[in-house]
Amino acid sequence: MSVLPGQAKVVNIxxxxxxxxxxxxxxxxxxxxWRIPAGGDLTAVATLSRxxxxxxxxVDGANAEVLRRLDSGVPQLVEVSTAQQAVPGMGGRTLxxxxxxxxxxxxxxxxxxxxxxxxxxxxWATDVEEAQRLLAGGDVALEPANHHQAVVPMxxxxxxxxxxxxxxxxxxxxxxxxxxxxxxxEVAWFGRDTDAAVERLRFLRDVAGPALTRVLSSxxxxxxxxxxxxxxxxxxxxxxxxxxxxxxxxxxxxxxLAELPDQQRGGMARFLxxxxxxxxxxxxxxxxxxxxxxxQVSGSSIITTMSRNGTTFGIKLAGSPEWHITAxxxxxxxxxxxxxxxxxxxxxxxxxxxxxxxxLGGPAAAGSPAVAAFLGGSMADARRATEAFRQICxxxxxxxxxxxxxxSGTPVGVDVRRVVELGITPQITTGILHSxxxxxxxxxxxxxxxxxxxxxxxxxxxxxxxx
Amino acid sequence: MSIARVRxxxxxxxxxxxxxxxxxxxxxxxxxxxxxxxxxxxxxxDTLAEQGFNPQEWSGGSANxxxxxxxxxxxxxxxxxxxxxxxxxFDSRGAGSSSGTEQPPRTLRDAxxxxxxxxxxxxxxxxxxxxxxxxxxxxxxxxxxLFSDNVSLVAEVALKQxxxxxxxxxxxxxxxxxxxxxxxLGFANVTTPGPVAVVAAAGTGAQEAMSLLDRWxxxxxxxxxxxxxxxxxxxxxxxxxxxxxALAHDERTEVVLLVSKPxxxxxxxxxxxxxxxxxxxxxxxxxPSGMEVPDGVTLAGTLESxxxxxxxxxxxxxxxxxxxxxxxxxxxxxxxxxxxxLIRGLFSGGTLCYESLVILSRYLPGHLGPVYSNTPLDxxxxxxxxxxxxxxxxxxxxxxxxGRPHPMIDPEARIALLREQGTDPDVAxxxxxxxxxxxxxxxxxxxxxxxxxxxxxxxxxxxxxxxxGTQADPQGFDAQRRAFTDAGCVVTExxxxxxxxxxxxxxxxxxxxxxxx
Numbered sequence: 001m002s003v004l005p006g007q008a009k010v011v012n013i014x015x016x017x018x019x020x021x022x023x024x025x026x027x028x029x030x031x032x033x034w035r036i037p038a039g040g041d042l043t044a045v046a047t048l049s050r051x052x053x054x055x056x057x058x059v060d061g062a063n064a065e066v067l068r069r070l071d072s073g074v075p076q077l078v079e080v081s082t083a084q085q086a087v088p089g090m091g092g093r094t095l096x097x098x099x100x101x102x103x104x105x106x107x108x109x110x111x112x113x114x115x116x117x118x119x120x121x122x123x124w125a126t127d128v129e130e131a132q133r134l135l136a137g138g139d140v141a142l143e144p145a146n147h148h149q150a151v152v153p154m155x156x157x158x159x160x161x162x163x164x165x166x167x168x169x170x171x172x173x174x175x176x177x178x179x180x181x182x183x184x185x186e187v188a189w190f191g192r193d194t195d196a197a198v199e200r201l202r203f204l205r206d207v208a209g210p211a212l213t214r215v216l217s218s219x220x221x222x223x224x225x226x227x228x229x230x231x232x233x234x235x236x237x238x239x240x241x242x243x244x245x246x247x248x249x250x251x252x253x254x255x256x257l258a259e260l261p262d263q264q265r266g267g268m269a270r271f272l273x274x275x276x277x278x279x280x281x282x283x284x285x286x287x288x289x290x291x292x293x294x295x296q297v298s299g300s301s302i303i304t305t306m307s308r309n310g311t312t313f314g315i316k317l318a319g320s321p322e323w324h325i326t327a328x329x330x331x332x333x334x335x336x337x338x339x340x341x342x343x344x345x346x347x348x349x350x351x352x353x354x355x356x357x358x359x360l361g362g363p364a365a366a367g368s369p370a371v372a373a374f375l376g377g378s379m380a381d382a383r384r385a386t387e388a389f390r391q392i393c394x395x396x397x398x399x400x401x402x403x404x405x406x407x408s409g410t411p412v413g414v415d416v417r418r419v420v421e422l423g424i425t426p427q428i429t430t431g432i433l434h435s436x437x438x439x440x441x442x443x444x445x446x447x448x449x450x451x452x453x454x455x456x457x458x459x460x461x462x463x464x465x466x467x
Numbered sequence: 468m469s470i471a472r473v474r475x476x477x478x479x480x481x482x483x484x485x486x487x488x489x490x491x492x493x494x495x496x497x498x499x500x501x502x503x504x505x506x507x508x509x510x511x512x513d514t515l516a517e518q519g520f521n522p523q524e525w526s527g528g529s530a531n532x533x534x535x536x537x538x539x540x541x542x543x544x545x546x547x548x549x550x551x552x553x554x555x556x557f558d559s560r561g562a563g564s565s566s567g568t569e570q571p572p573r574t575l576r577d578a579x580x581x582x583x584x585x586x587x588x589x590x591x592x593x594x595x596x597x598x599x600x601x602x603x604x605x606x607x608x609x610x611x612x613l614f615s616d617n618v619s620l621v622a623e624v625a626l627k628q629x630x631x632x633x634x635x636x637x638x639x640x641x642x643x644x645x646x647x648x649x650x651x652l653g654f655a656n657v658t659t660p661g662p663v664a665v666v667a668a669a670g671t672g673a674q675e676a677m678s679l680l681d682r683w684x685x686x687x688x689x690x691x692x693x694x695x696x697x698x699x700x701x702x703x704x705x706x707x708x709x710x711x712x713a714l715a716h717d718e719r720t721e722v723v724l725l726v727s728k729p730x731x732x733x734x735x736x737x738x739x740x741x742x743x744x745x746x747x748x749x750x751x752x753x754x755p756s757g758m759e760v761p762d763g764v765t766l767a768g769t770l771e772s773x774x775x776x777x778x779x780x781x782x783x784x785x786x787x788x789x790x791x792x793x794x795x796x797x798x799x800x801x802x803x804x805x806x807x808x809l810i811r812g813l814f815s816g817g818t819l820c821y822e823s824l825v826i827l828s829r830y831l832p833g834h835l836g837p838v839y840s841n842t843p844l845d846x847x848x849x850x851x852x853x854x855x856x857x858x859x860x861x862x863x864x865x866x867x868x869x870g871r872p873h874p875m876i877d878p879e880a881r882i883a884l885l886r887e888q889g890t891d892p893d894v895a896x897x898x899x900x901x902x903x904x905x906x907x908x909x910x911x912x913x914x915x916x917x918x919x920x921x922x923x924x925x926x927x928x929x930x931x932x933x934x935x936g937t938q939a940d941p942q943g944f945d946a947q948r949r950a951f952t953d954a955g956c957v958v959t960e961x962x963x964x965x966x967x968x969x970x971x972x973x974x975x976x977x978x979x980x981x982x983x984x
Contacts, residue, residue, distance in 0.1 A: 004689055004713050005586045006612065008650035011578045013600050014591030014614065015482050017876075018653060021905035022589075024941065027650050030578035030585065033571040035480050037596055040508035040530035045599055049622070053602030061608070086522060197912075391573070421599075422574070423529070 042222055044420050047462045051301060051417050055465045059417070061392045062300035064173050064320050067395045067413045069294040070358050072304075073415035074170040075286035077222040079211040080180070082205075084160035087148050093124060093134075096145040097310020098351045100325050104135050104142060108310035110155040110191020110346050110433040110440075115140070117188035121201035122159035124285055128193045146307055150177040151288045152353035153281055154435060155191040155310060162201070163209025167224065167285040170291025178285035180204050180212065183275035190440035191346070191433040208271055211264040215256040224286040225399060227252070228360065229281070232400045232410070237368040239352060239361030240429045240444075242279035246272075250278055280352065281401055287354040294318055303414045304424065306449070309351035310433075313450055317416060318456050320464065324453040331432050334445030335374070346435040348447035352429045353354045356389070359410040360429050363389040367402035367410075371429060374444065379404060386411065388427060392418040397403065420458045425449035469500060470538045472545040473515070473524035474553075475507065479533040483593060484535075484610035484872060485556055492555035493537055493870055504552050507532040550558035575603050584915050589652055591615055592640075597640060598622040605635050612652045612692065613639025619787065620701055627705040636713070639704060641907070642692030644673040652940040653692075654875065657939035661686015662721035663777055664714045667706060668693040669752075671816025672726040672770055672843040673903060674935055676750070678722070679774040681937040683785045688719040698730030704738040715743035723747045724777045728821055729755040739764055744771065748776045750819070753825040753844065768829075770822055772807035772984040788960040789967075789981045795957050796968050797977040799929040807928060810838070810887045810969045812859030813881055815874035816935070816962075817842070819900045820861035827857070830982060831970050840868060855893065857973075860884075875907050878914040885915070885930075889922035896929050897922075898970040900962060903936030903947060910942060912950035928944035929972050932956040933965040 010029040011021040019031035038044035051059055083090045095118055097111060107115065112135070119131035119140060134140050145152045145315040152158060156179060159176065164177045182189045182204065186196040216222070228238050231245030238245060250257070250272055260268060281438060295304040298319030305316035305323075314325040321347065328347035336344075355361040365371045365385035374384035388413040396409030419425055425448055481489075481504075484594070489504030496502075501518060505511040507528035516522055528534060539545035561683050572578040579585060587603035593978060594617025600978055601611045605626070613626075618640035630637040638645050643668065645652040656674055658681040665680070665687060668672030677687050691710040696702050716721045716847045723742050725733075732755055739747055740762055748765045750773025751758065760766060765780065766774035767910055778785045790927050812826070814820035827838045827896045837845075839852030842861045854860045860867070862874045862881055881899075889895050899919075901911050908914070912934075919930045932951040936944045953956050955974075963984055971979035973982065 004717055008587050008648045008652070009582060009585045010650070010652070011585045011604070011609065013573060013575060013588060013592075013604075015484055017484070017906065018589050018591060018614070021651065021653075025650060025906065026580060028585075030572055030582045032578050033573050034482075034573060034592055034600075036506060036593075038531035038597060040506075040510070040595075042595055045596060049599045049602050049625075052599065052606055053625070056602065056606040109469065202476045203702060344516070363895045371830075391577075414876075423531075 007228050016106070016412065019104065029298070039423050041455070047458055048417060048421055050323035050462055058299055059301050062297050063202040063302050063320070063394045063415065065455060066294045066300045066302045066304070069172060069292050070412050071395070071398055073290040073293050075167045075170050075176070075224050076170055077165055077216065077224055077282060078168045079166035080216050081164055081165050082209065083158055083162050083177070085164050086164055087150055089148055090160055093139065094141040094143055095157045095159055096143050096148060096150055096152060098152050098155065098349060099142050099307045099308060100310055100312050100314035100323055102142065102309050103439065104138070104407065106311050108346055108349070109438070110435045111132065111157065111310050113193035113348065114155045116190040117193040117197045117201060118157045118159045120198045121205070122161060126194045145351060146305055148177070149175060149292060151284045151307070151354050152179055152317065153181065153284060153352045154189045154350040156189040156350070159388070160206065161205050164213065165202055165282055165285045167289045169289040169293055174289050174292035176285050176288035176292055178281040178288065180208055181275060181278050181281045183277070184270060189390065190431070192438055192440045196212060203267070206317070207264055210258050211268045214254050214260060217308045218256045218259065219253055223251070223283050227279070228283050229399045232360070232367055233403055234362050235368050235370060236247060237361055237364040237371045238279070238283045239355045241368055241370040242283065242375065243276050245279040245283070246276055264433050270345040283360060284352055284354055287358040287360065290358050291354060299465060301416045303357060303416060307351040308348045308353065310347055313348065315453050315457060317461055318393065319458065322460055324457040324460065326450045326452045329447050329450050331430060331445035331447045334432055334443050336432070336443035339443040340434070344434050344442055346433045348428065348430060349433065350430065352430070353426065354425050356428055357414055359400045359412040362386070363393070363410040363412065364400055364402065366405050372427065375446070387425060388424055392424050392426070393421055416454050416457050416461065419454045420451070423451065425451050425454060427446050470542055470545045471520050472539065472549060473520055474535045474549060475525050475528050476533040480506065480531045480533055481533055481556055484684065489535065489552040489556040493535070493548040493758055496544060496548040496551055497513050497549045498540040499537060501538040502536065502548055502552065504533065504535050504556060504900065506530055507534045509633045544666040564691065574836045575600065575607065578702060579607055581716065585609060586653065587612065587647065594640070598626055601626050601637060602629070605630055605633055605637070606864050608635070610636040610647070612642060614643050614653055614693065615636055615639070616641050620696065623696060625792065627702065627829045629711050631705055636691065636709060638692040639694040642694045643670040644690060645692045646677065646690035651905045654902070654904060656904035656937045657679065658687040659935055660688065660751070661717070662688060662719070662781060664688045664717065664720040664723050665690040666693065666714070666723060666725045667691070668698050668707070668727040668730065669818040670694055671935070671973045672818035674816070674904060675770045675819065675820055676724055676726050676774055678935050678937050679771070679961060680777065682772065683778060685778055685781060685783060688717065689714070698734050700731045700734060704734040704927055706913065708738045708741045711741035713737060715741065720745065722777055722780050724773055724902045725749045726773065728752050728818065732758045735829070736760065746780045748773055748780060752766050752822050753829055769826065769963050769984045771961040776810070776840060788964050790960070792959065792964060792968060792980045796971045796980045799957055800972055800975050802895070803895060803929060807893060809894045810835070810857040810859070810973055810974055811894050811896065812894050812898040812969070813884050813888070814859065814861050814898070815863055815881065816900050816902055817861045817863050820859050821874045822962060823859050823898065825965055826966040826984070827859070827970055830984065831979065834970060834974050834979070857897070861942050875902050878908060878911055882914060883916055885918055885922070889925070889927040894928040895973045896931055896970050897928060898965050899932045900965070901932060901934045901947065901951070903934065903940040903944060905941065907942070912947040916950040916954040917979050919951060919956050921953035930956040931959065931965045931972070933962045935962065
């Protein structure tokens with residue numbers, strides 16, 4: 001039964017005159033600067049009314065559990081192995097690639113080149129032309145990394161012998177995988193298939209992988225997000241910039257690196273010294289371990305998969321195996337290397353957007369001067385990026401805190417209801433690859449996730465709950 | 468040749484009142500054939516396309532972009548109109564936003580982050596989106612005053628059923644008046660605390676009831692709006708039941724006054740027991756036939772008699788609402804030329820218009836003949852009215868408020884009609900209701916009384932005015948009344964007395980103003 005309020009404290013949504021009248025009475029009132037929800041799409045508005053209304057408390061309850069898992073999981077690097085040894089279902093002539101499932105005929109040029117480089121590095125073909133024939137002929141199985149508890153950055157395709165980080169979440173019991181980052185330059189993950197790119201893959205397999213296996217077995221399990229949290233407080237967003245966390249990791253492992261055998265030590269030192277994004281794939285694997293635990297919760301409106309293959313963009317909600325897929329978005333607000341422009345750019349690509357789902361990347365922008373410099377030059381631009389995530393997230397991180405925002409937590413748990421209601425989709429800062437020439441990275445920019453797949457996911461959640 | 472001009476302002480949301488003001492400013496420019504200021508929702512953009520504007524002009528436009536569109540006789544006119552619309556819209560922006568440099572909250576959630584102990588949401592967004600906001604407010608544990616119109620019946624029932632399960636109130640849709648915990652929400656009058664709770668399915672009905680209760684010394688504990696459909700068979704009185712149940716346990720409330728246009732008798736019968744032991748006076752305008760009520764419930768057919776019955780239930784004696792009226796009416800009749808035989812009710816309050824129709828046609832049978840209206844009691848007496856007939860217009864209805872604000876907020880449209888009636892040699896009486904309180908115009912007498920004075924001075928019809936308000940209303944009750952008295956109007960003590968006075972004047976029978984209701 002209702003109990004009539006003693007003292008009114010009002011939220012006014014709509015005409016300002018009602019707020020003015022309340023203020024004139026000395027009554028506490030918050031006036032909402034309201035906007036039309038869901039772009040005026042009345043079907044989506046009706047769906048939102050159910051998902052905030054009748055199903056609201058059930059969804060909120062599921063979301064609270066998802067948020068708890070995303071925020072409290074403790075992913076640890078426990079092993080450095082190879083894809084074929086560690087990754088479930090990985091064997092034979094199989095490549096794991098970024099993004100949703102795709103036929104080779106639809107694969108974009110940078111990812112095609114990356115696949116060819118991997119095929120050559122695996123020894124299935126002697127050169128990229130032969131690799132192209134094998135791939136086009138269907139002689140190589142293509143599997144989304146996300147279907148194998150794995151995530152790969154940018155235009156990555158990895159074969160069975162590629163070294164992978166094995167991450168285990170101490171709290172949730174999930175395991176996840178990500179390749180050792182290939183570093184900068186002429187590299188397959190930037191869509192290159194040159195001899196140097198193939199050579200880098202062989203170096204990872206033959207030198208970096210075994211060396212890291214040795215380092216880790218000596219150093220013991222690594223609490224990845226502990227380092228990531230320190231990195232955030234030192235200006236990393238852990239997506240575009242992983243400088244601080246990478247340095248912390250190198251310092252942590254320095255004794256074990258120094259103990260490496262002569263034939264590994266120099267190569268590893270040069271590789272790590274030149275690779276300021278080394279931590280990226282560790283952070284991605286940790287994020288994937290969290291989302292794998294979170295996605296076991298059903299009835300939630302929180303997104304636990306978000307990935308792109310350069311052709312399509314796909315998301316999944318916790319508790320559902322169903323992908324919601326639309327065309328990969330263009331990358332806007334871009335800065336191009338001299339001589340390149342929007343006409344040269346491939347669409348958004350990679351699994352790294354998993355970071356945005358756990359409070360890193362865009363949600364952590366406000367703490368990163370490097371990201372601010374890129375987003376427009378002022379810390380206010382970076383704060384806006386974080387604020388946009390805050391508006392669409394259900395909570396904040398208790399471990400990633402932003403010193404410029406008075407140590408408030410980064411936003412965590414992208415809620416598809418809020419995304420559709422506000423028309424604000426996750427924005428992902430990312431590199432731009434050439435769409436056809438194979439020169440690799442030609443700039444960087446911001447990819448805005450396409451709204452359509454979120455609207456579809458919202459409708460699918462509604463259908464599941466009504467059923 | 469007609470010029471079409473469209474401008475899109477990105478990410479510029481303005482509410483419907485501001486859109487209307489902008490539209491009106493543009494249409495007021497000479498040479499403008501058609502103009503609108505609206506949000507670029509899919510539906511509104513369809514309308515623009517139907518009006519012959521080129522969709523290229525708003526490519527990429529979305530629901531939170533403002534669009535201004537004009538058809539005009541020349542480029543210069545179009546430009547002038549656009550400028551007028553822009554000035555009106557952007558000058559009024561920012562009203563209602565909180566002071567200081569902090570960004571205002573963009574969502575209910577943002578607002579609750581800042582004020583977590585909020586307990587009431589007032590929702591007045593366009594009807595298509597109102598249920599969503601109300602649902603979110605219920606989920607957050609708030610009671611809701613839902614001012615928005617055009618909320619579907621299905622959505623209303625779903626909201627109210629959910630609110631009942633959650634033990635919350637959804638007052639509305641279309642509820643403009645409430646007073647909870649001493650706070651006026653929406654359009655409401657400032658009352659002293661007292662033992663009477665008003666439960667109303669009729670907005671200005673609630674205001675009349677709360678004002679009379681205050682002026683006649685009883686005071687008010689709460690005013691709970693229900694929305695006009697609540698007591699229909701379709702909604703089944705869900706909100707009325709919740710309200711009565713809450714009031715049954717409310718220590719401040721001794722008596723409940725239920726106010727409604729004719730409800731479903733079955734629904735009223737079913738909900739009344741929820742009031743428990745507390746006496747209920749049911750003021751059901753025009754008293755539907757076949758109305759049977761349980762013991763402890765008193766029926767009344769008008770707002771005035773409902774309030775009088777409420778005072779009686781409290782053991783109090785009301786002042787006589789007809790005191791002195793006979794003489795004033797007689798004076799007015801004495802100066803009125805014989806050929807003036809018609810009543811013109813120009814109402815801003817829908818319930819007051821309805822009560823007037825009830826009084827003129829049901830309480831005075833045989834005196835007047837049919838009264839025509841845009842909201843007639845009997846559909847045979849709808850508009851257009853035949854020449855030589857009485858009319859009562861509810862100027863708050865959609866057909867009069869399209870493209871301009873409600874007459875309670877802005878008297879301009881009513882002034883135009885008042886001037887028109889003032890020059891009609893057949894009109895004997897114009898009835899005006901003037902609503903004070905929060906939400907209403909700052910100084911309605913300041914706008915209306917000079918026009919009344921002019922009409923009276925020119926030997927026009929008698930103007931009977933009822934000022935609905937209380938001593939504590941921000942406009943100043945006595946000053947507002949005095950302005951109309953000074954302008955030569957007959958000013959009455961209740962809305963019902965205004966109608967009875969009008970009937971007395973056209974009948975040349977002052978005694979009719981004393982009719983017992």
